[in-house]
Amino acid sequence: MKAMLLERLLQLITVVWGVGTLTFILMRSLPGDMAYRIAASRYGQDNVNSEAAALVREELQLDQSPWVAYWHWLTDLLQFKLGDSLVSGLPVMDSVQHMLGHSLLLALSGLMLSVLIAVPLGLLSAWRGNPLDSVLMGLSSAIRAMPVFVVGVLLLLFFALHWGLFPVAGFGTPAHLVLPALTLAISLAAVSNRVVRDSAKHTFQAAFYRFSRVKGLSEWQTFRQHGVRNIAVPVVAFFGIQLVSMIEGIVMIESLFSWPGIGHGLAHAIFARDIPVIQGSALVMGVLFVLLNTLVDIICLWIDPRGAKA
């Protein structure tokens, strides 16, 4: 365990440096004048002109060499500083905290809801087999094929417009969280119920599982003692990975529901060439990725200690 944690710590340092450096290089390589992009985001479409761009260039010293800019970023990072946004002038850490807090809240709520939907449906598919299995798999394929935006609009039409149960957009109250989290959960459950179903099917057909029935255990006892842990390992690993990709990949949901998450913030920062915000967000996501992977590994190890020997 200690060796794994040490290995992950080294991974974390590499990821922080690597993600920050790569982001810096990629953003600097994009065509177009950064000063104009930043000026457009700062002053708005009606007020962006070459004068505004010149002002931005002078204020932010955009003419300095990339090496000097990179050195400043690196020395700031060593002091745990992420700098200030080029657009708003606010500390990147504050923006990232605000956005990441909302994204984590949405992603965790969506994940929990998706577990509640996917696990029972996946187990049911594996346990009952056809025709229910085919119906549920067909349904999950149909939902997965639908853009997440369409799922969101459908939920909005029924739950917000027709029945008036939840607000259409915004944030700040638990009611605002329900529809974006449900949209995310449905979209995620459409994939994860297949993972649960495949894992459960694999376990149900395993020799050790059949043997436990032969030796006299009831169906429930077999499931509890030999099924749960074996099914759980790939499912937990899948949910762990999904959580990270969810945090960065829910731009459409955030945009539709006016949710101030990091995916949406990152997309806007890329349009605006707000390099400190992009670097800060990418860096925090990289750290999160390593931490969540470590957490998933620890949970998997706890569920199935045989993994430690491998």
Next chain:
Amino acid sequence: MKVMPFYKRILFCSSILFGLLAVTACSGPTSSNTVSISAAFEFTSLDPSKNGYIFSRMQVVETLLDVNEKGLLIPALAKDWQVSEDARTWTFDLRDDVYFHDGTLMNAEAVVNSLLIAQTKHGALRNAPINSISAAGDSSVVISLSRPYTLLGAVLANYANGILSPAAYGNDEEVLALSGTGPYKVFQFAPPHKLVVEKFDDYWGKKASIPFASYLTGHRAESRVLQAKSGQADIVFGLDPASLPSLQRMDILTVSSNSIPRTIVLKLNSGHRFLNDVRARQALSLAIDRKGIAKGVLRIPGSEAEQILPASMSNWHLDNVTSETESEVGTPESLLSSLGWNKNANGMLEREGELFELTLITYADRPELTAVATAIQAQWQAIGVTTKVEITNSSAIAMGHQDGSLEVALIARNYGFIADPLGVMLSDFGSNGGGDWGAMNWNNSALSADLMTLEQTSDPVSYKEIAQRSAQILFNQRPMIPVSSYVQQTSVNNRIKGFRYDPFERSFYLNEMEFVKP
């Protein structure tokens, strides 16, 4: 001493806690005490020079002068103003008993401080020919100019020049707290999506009746429409034209359509070898089916525009121009043929082995621009011009102008950005072959001279005469081709009364709104 029994103590504490919670809940914004607004634009900063438009509209920040619906200057924080005989000194008398949101009294020094800071930032004040801004006593501000400049009043009315308390600024002149003088003060600032304001009881003018107002950025037009339909948002700006029929059928809201001084125009690079002759620009203009775009694409019949400036800006609008006027010069085919362009076997225009090909850029900030761009692409295709449409960022217009790479751009130009359109006309057509958002590689010395003269003309009759002459030059020469005027579509929930729309997009007039009593 008699001790209260345990269960009574629990009950007592719980009721106090419950009471406190109830008071807290009641004192904050709820749907019953808040007018909620949804629009497309985000905000990131407290600085009026950057996002002042949102703070001006939410009535947090005010300027020395205001603008009425006709674009005329009216008193605001200055109760009146005088211009010296040589038109180089403007004196503003400040209103008495105006308080900032931090409780301090507004005086001349505070106004001078705000204006001096605004002068160092991006905005029209930076370019005004100002020698000095100084306080004359406690209640007067004097601005002296290096030359007569009739635009000063309109420039001072721009949101970037909002007056803030001296305590609002940090050491580096960054805005740390938005202590303005408006009828609402900031309650919650959660960029880039949410701003909640609370009524300010010490406001000098008409006090607000609705305790709170909230602004939520709704990026997607569909989402904004649903907010209007569900009643979550009381006022929704920038409605998608396709949704108007269904919204108009709803009992809970009213749809309001208002013309604004913003025009969809094509910015042409008149230095381009295909566009340097006025006949080519006229042919491209004639090939556009403006009525079709207004009706079929924008779904606002009657919004087609033959001239850059709308009829509401009467000084700059030619009354004798109709949709037929331009066709007097010929047809697109005849004009292009006179320039040596002939259709090849594929039906596309060709001259000396070269195809008539243009790249048109536009930006996605305003979704209607993309639709209009593709409509123009199809209409130009019909006369044999191949057009490649590229969707980019609004900054690409200014950048393309500067580096000379721009060929054609479709833009939504706000001619009311400075209340007097002369401000935008000067920057777009004033000199040096045009401005970032105006003409490109096109220079007309008569127009430049006229615009410079207007800067110093205060007589309304002479002003109109010169402005009309300028408008005629722009119509004849087509350095920019107008396509359509803007009509702002707004839904207002019927629980709100007192809504009115500001064509200059300076204020939501929240302090004039009331909830309809059930």
